Every structure is written in structure tokens, then in C-alpha cells.
Amino acid sequence: MSERKTENxxxxxxxxxxxxxxxxxxxxxxxxxxxxxxxSDELFGSEDWISLxxxxxxxxxxxxxxxxKLLLLSKALEVDPVDLFAEITAICLSDRS
Numbered sequence: 001m002s003e004r005k006t007e008n009x010x011x012x013x014x015x016x017x018x019x020x021x022x023x024x025x026x027x028x029x030x031x032x033x034x035x036x037x038x039x040s041d042e043l044f045g046s047e048d049w050i051s052l053x054x055x056x057x058x059x060x061x062x063x064x065x066x067x068x069k070l071l072l073l074s075k076a077l078e079v080d081p082v083d084l085f086a087e088i089t090a091i092c093l094s095d096r097s
Contacts, residue, residue: 007061009061009095010091010095013061013095014091014092015058015059015060018059018065019059021077021079022035022059025078032052032055032056035076036051043076044076050072050073058073065088
């Protein structure tokens with residue numbers, strides 16, 4: 001997936017939301033790498049579920065998140081995927097007003 005060349009404020013807000021939810025899980029998950037590694041071991045049978053670069057690009061507002069990754073990420077963040085999608089939708093809609 002290619003990186004965006006221009007800043008998109010909606011993507012930046014979504015990225016900050018994801019990052020804040022990750023950090024709210026505690027010190028064990030403060031770094032992206034530890035979050036991915038720990039969650040891989042704890043929830044995904046040590047399987048690769050998201051790349052460090054992809055998570056970085058989401059949290060920095062450079063990429064949209066795919067539905068597949070949104071579902072995996074909601075599990076890793078311990079949030080209901082419907083609630084996470086609703087929060088993302090609210091960010092998108094608030095930017096239009």
C-alpha cells in the first residue's frame with residue numbers, strides 16, 4: 001500500500017485515536033513493536049497479524065485502515081469492532097461539517 005503524499009486531517013485524527021487506544025493498554029504496549037509482538041503471542045498464536053510499517057502508517061495518518069486490519073486491530077486493542085468503527089465514522093463525519 002502506498003503512502004499518501006499530502007496530510008489528511010481525518011486520517012491523522014483516526015491515527016491518534018488508534019495510538020491512544022494502544023497506549024491505554026499499558027506500558028507493555030507503549031511501543032508499536034512491543035504491541036505487535038505481545039499481541040501476536042497473546043492473541044494470534046505468534047502469527048504475523050500486522051506489520052510495524054502498516055501500524056506506523058495508520059497511527060501517523062498516512063494510510064486508511066482496511067476492514068480486515070480494523071477487525072484484527074480491534075481485537076488487539078480489546079475494543080468492540082463496531083464501537084471502533086463508530087468512532088472512526090464519527091471522526092470522518094465531523095470533518096465534513
